[in-house]
Amino acid sequence: xxxxxxxxxxxxxxxxxxxxxxxxxxxxxxxxxxxxxxxxxxxxxxxxxxxxxxxxxxxxxxxxxxxxxxxxxxxxxxxxxxxxxxxxxxxxxxxxxxxxxxxxxxxxxxxxxxxxxxxxxxxxxxxxxxxxxxxxxxxxxxxxxxxxxxxxxxxxxxxxxxxxxxxxxxxxxxxxxxxxxxxxxxxxxxxxxxxxxxxxxxxxxxxxxxxxxxxxxxxxxxxxxxxxxxxxxxxxxxxxxxxxxxxxxxxxxxxxxxxxx
Amino acid sequence: xxxxxxxxxxxxxxxxxxxxxxxxxxxxxxxxxxxxxxxxxxxxxxxxxxxxxxxxxxxxxxxxxxxxxxxxxxxxxxxxxxxxxxxxxxxxxxxxxxxxxxxxxxxxxxxxxxxxxxxxxxxxxxxxxxxxxxxxxxxxxxxxxxxxxxxxxxxxxxxxxxxxxxxxxxxxxxxxxxxxxxxxxxxxxxxxxxxxxxxxxxxxxxxxxxxxxxxxxxxxxxxxxxxxxxxxxxxxxxxxxxxxxxxxxxxxxxxxxxxxx
DNA sequence: CGTTCAGTTGACCATGATCAAGAGTGGTGG
DNA sequence: CCACCACTCTTGATCATGGTCAACTGAACG
Numbered sequence: 108x109x110x111x112x113x114x115x116x117x118x119x120x121x122x123x124x125x126x127x128x129x130x131x132x133x134x135x136x137x138x139x140x141x142x143x144x145x146x147x148x149x150x151x152x153x154x155x156x157x158x159x160x161x162x163x164x165x166x167x168x169x170x171x172x173x174x175x176x177x178x179x180x181x182x183x184x185x186x187x188x189x190x191x192x193x194x195x196x197x198x199x200x201x202x203x204x205x206x207x208x209x210x211x212x213x214x215x216x217x218x219x220x221x222x223x224x225x226x227x228x229x230x231x232x233x234x235x236x237x238x239x240x241x242x243x244x245x246x247x248x249x250x251x252x253x254x255x256x257x258x259x260x261x262x263x264x265x266x267x268x269x270x271x272x273x274x275x276x277x278x279x280x281x282x283x284x285x286x287x288x289x290x291x292x293x294x295x296x297x298x299x300x301x302x303x304x305x306x307x308x309x310x311x312x313x314x315x316x317x318x319x320x321x322x323x324x325x326x327x328x329x330x331x332x333x334x335x336x337x338x339x340x341x342x343x344x345x346x347x348x349x350x351x352x353x354x355x356x357x358x359x360x361x362x363x364x365x366x367x368x
Numbered sequence: 369x370x371x372x373x374x375x376x377x378x379x380x381x382x383x384x385x386x387x388x389x390x391x392x393x394x395x396x397x398x399x400x401x402x403x404x405x406x407x408x409x410x411x412x413x414x415x416x417x418x419x420x421x422x423x424x425x426x427x428x429x430x431x432x433x434x435x436x437x438x439x440x441x442x443x444x445x446x447x448x449x450x451x452x453x454x455x456x457x458x459x460x461x462x463x464x465x466x467x468x469x470x471x472x473x474x475x476x477x478x479x480x481x482x483x484x485x486x487x488x489x490x491x492x493x494x495x496x497x498x499x500x501x502x503x504x505x506x507x508x509x510x511x512x513x514x515x516x517x518x519x520x521x522x523x524x525x526x527x528x529x530x531x532x533x534x535x536x537x538x539x540x541x542x543x544x545x546x547x548x549x550x551x552x553x554x555x556x557x558x559x560x561x562x563x564x565x566x567x568x569x570x571x572x573x574x575x576x577x578x579x580x581x582x583x584x585x586x587x588x589x590x591x592x593x594x595x596x597x598x599x600x601x602x603x604x605x606x607x608x609x610x611x612x613x614x615x616x617x618x619x620x621x622x623x624x625x626x627x628x629x
Numbered sequence: 630c631g632t633t634c635a636g637t638t639g640a641c642c643a644t645g646a647t648c649a650a651g652a653g654t655g656g657t658g659g
Numbered sequence: 660c661c662a663c664c665a666c667t668c669t670t671g672a673t674c675a676t677g678g679t680c681a682a683c684t685g686a687a688c689g
Contacts, residue, residue, distance in 0.1 A: 169509050171595055177509040194495050199502050199600045234455050236497070241460050243504035248430050248438040251511040251556030255677065286635060295512030300677055302637060318686095334432050339460045516645065547667065561645055563669065 110134050111273050112159050115185030116231035118272055118343055126227050133221065134159055137212040147188070147202040147210070154198055156212040160186045163208035164284050168292070169200045178293040180242060181205070181266065185273040190236055193218075206284045238341050245339045250295040253334060258294040259304045260333030263314055265340070267323055272342050283321035308332070371395050372534050373420050373472075376446030377492035379533055379604055387488050394482065395420055398473040408449070408463040408471070415459055417473040421447050424469035425545050429553070430461045439554040441503060442466070442527065446534045451497055453479065467545045499602050506600045511556040514595060519555040520565045521594030524575055526601070528584055533603050544582035569593070 113130045116122060122130075138161065141147060147158060147165060158165075165182040179200060182188050188202050193215070222229050245265075249258050263283075270281045287305065291298040308314045313329045315322040323329050330336075374391045377383060383391075399422065402408060408419060408426060419426075426443040440461060443449050449463050453476060483490050506526075510519050524544075531542045548566065552559040569575045574590045576583040584590050591597075 167505070169505065171509070171513060173595075175513040177512045179505045179508045191498055194491070194498050195502075195602055197599070199602070200505055230455070236501075237452055237455050240497075240501045240504060241456075243501060243508065244428070244430065244440040244461055246508050247440045247504065247511060248432070250508060251438045252432060252436045288635080297678055298636085299638090299679080302635095303677090306637085334434075338458070341456055341460070549667075558646055559668085560647080560670090563667095564645090567669085 111161060111184035111275075112187075114273050115235070116228065119234045120227050120231045122227055122231075126225050129221055129225055129228065133213055133217065134161060134211040136217065137214075139210055139212055141204045141208040141210065143204055143207050145204050147204060147208070148198050149201045150198055152198045153196065154189065154191050156214055157190065157218060158188050158202075159211040159213060160184050160188070161209040161211055164205040165202055165208055166205050166289070166293075167200055167202050176292045177295070178289065179246065180239065181293075183266075183269060183273065184275065186239075187232070187235060190232065205289065234341075241339045241341065255294070255296050255300055255304045256307060257333050258296065259290065259301060260308060260313065260329055261335050262290065262293060262333075263308075263321060263323065264326075264330050264333050264335040264337075267321065267326075268337055268340060268342070272340075279324060279326070280320060280322040282319060283316065284319050372422060372445035372536075373448075375534050376496070377489065380495045381488050381492045383488055383492075387486050390482055390486055390489065394474055394478065395422060395472040397478065398475075400471055400473060402465045402469040402471065404465055404468050406465050408465060408469070409459050410462045411459055413459045414457065415450065415453050417475055418451065418453050418479060419449050419463075420472040420474060421445050421449070422470040422472055425466040426463055426469055427466050427550070427554075428461055428463050437553045438556070439550065440507065441500065442554075444527075444530060444534065445536065447500075448493070448496060451493065466550065495602075502600045502602065516555070516557050516561055516565045517568060518594050519557065520551065520562060521569060521574065521590055522596050523551065523554060523594075524569075524582060524584065525587075525591050525594050525596040525598075528582065528587075529598055529601060529603070533601075540585060540587070541581060541583040543580060544577065545580050 110131065112134055113122065113127055116130070148154060150169065160182045162184055165188065166178045167180040167182065167188065168176055168178045170176045182202070189198075191198065222232075242265075249261055253261060266283065267276065267281055270276050275281060285293075287301045288298045290296075290305075291301045294301065296304070305314070305316065308329075309316065311332075312324060313332055315324065371392065373395055374383065374388055377391070404424075409415060411430065421443045423445055426449065427439045428441040428443065428449065429437055429439045431437045443463070450459075452459065483493075503526075510522055514522060527544065528537065528542055531537050536542060546554075548562045549559045551557075551566075552562045555562065557565070566575070566577065569590075570577065572593075573585060574593055576585065
């Protein structure tokens with residue numbers, strides 16, 4: 108079974124055996140374990156390594172001076188944080204372990220070697236970077252336009268599909284280690300309101316969430332509730348339920364209407 | 369006087385005369401003019417070119433099926449939209465001219481030539497890409513955590529400083545072509561509320577905004593009102609007022625406090 | 630077992646949304 | 660050059676989504 112990074116990159120480009128070997132070394136060279144709720148990198152630090160998430164969840168966040176915290180992305184196995192290494196001087200945000208975390212540390216030289224020798228991998232890294240930017244855009248839409256119910260439903264959809272794309276779901280279920288407080292800081296809501304929203308989604312049979320385990324009995328219905336369209340994730344081979352989902356979704360509510368700007 | 373792209377990239381890396389010449393060709397090869405409020409590229413299109421903004425403002429936006437629109441970034445002279453060209457198959461958002469727009473179209477081959485021949489430029493392009501991602505993160509914070517007043521003040525700060533960094537400000541003033549509707553779609557507020565918020569900022573002497581012209585009499589005060597910290601823009605040589613601004617700002621409110629996560 | 634943290638519930642409140650109508654302003658064509 | 664039309668801005672009245680505050684429950688872990 109390939110590691111998560113390989114799996115992730117192959118989502119985009121076919122890799123050669125040499126590429127796969129390179130990635131395997133990359134991920135096994137210098138691994139490290141970080142305790143839950145510990146910062147991996149803090150805002151203002153000079154980024155020392157690129158971290159590849161091997162196991163567990165991390166979150167990227169920024170805080171305002173008065174303590175308000177906004178989570179701006181999650182990193183799950185196969186994700187990188189961050190390619191800033193070569194370019195930007197200081198981290199403009201922090202990265203924190205959500206769960207106990209296993210990461211591979213990739214240094215400057217090693218990354219440079221890969222970039223020089225493996226064009227497939229380089230392209231795939233670009234792809235990961237652009238997809239993560241697209242996810243940022245979607246999150247702006249999420250907090251800017253969607254209602255509380257839509258935001259929370261959307262988050263569940265996104266994380267489920269991202270986990271699925273690296274093989275971390277079982278049927279309709281996956282691990283979901285976020286507290287309601289985390290979800291609040293992600294969606295720009297308060298924990299109290301997140302609690303009420305989740306109960307509503309539960310009541311409507313859209314999700315089952317207990318003991319950090321998420322089950323989505325009807326993916327299509329949840330996508331509808333979250334106005335979720337997986338296109339922005341740029342995943343090549345979407346699993347059946349999501350593909351069919353889009354078509355049915357459109358059929359259900361008639362032709363898509365877009366503003367002409 | 370150098371074109372905006374050169375000016376922008378030199379913000380990050382020193383360029384050679386050869387680099388500058390290359391950029392000059394790049395921007396003069398195939399230019400095009402687009403009318404105000406016309407889409408440059410629409411969601412779902414295969415990106416045909418990279419556009420370099422030479423004059424005017426554009427906006428990146430996504431719409432929900434029910435018509436809600438969220439602007440996710442602005443592009444001003446010197447900005448690129450988008451490096452997706454080589455990597456992603458389809459546009460996941462649209463780009464629309466805010467004003468009458470002058471752009472340079474850069475095709476696949478030409479970009480490839482530059483990337484192969486001019487390492488300085490390539491690095492600078494990476495930098496632009498990562499900065500724009502950092503701006504996305506800040507926008508998530510903006511709509512997720514800030515109040516209406518803070519959001520609007522923050523937007524004015526950001527755009528002013530971005531314009532300043534490409535030489536498009538005169539003293540404390542700059543062009544500001546956004547309608548209150550645009551600002552609403554940017555900040556996740558309604559146009560009515562944006563109107564009231566702007567009036568409040570005007571009353572407090574923080575901005576002068578009339579006939580699409582913005583003046584910021586006291587940058588420091590406006591930054592305070594928007595909880596604005598320019599670090600995320602990764603601009604090397606910030607103008608005096610903002611540099612001093614940060615120090616004074618900290619002095620004014622005591623030592624910065626960050627959550628430990 | 631006790632302590633801590635996540636989740637839950639209720640009462641009340643406020644920021645910002647909605648709806649509606651009117652005043653400027655600018656662009657276009659006759 | 661003027662008249663009209665469309666769009667942007669403005670204002671007022673009312674409403675609702677989601678925030679705040681506070682107290683309590685339950686599970687996990689040492």
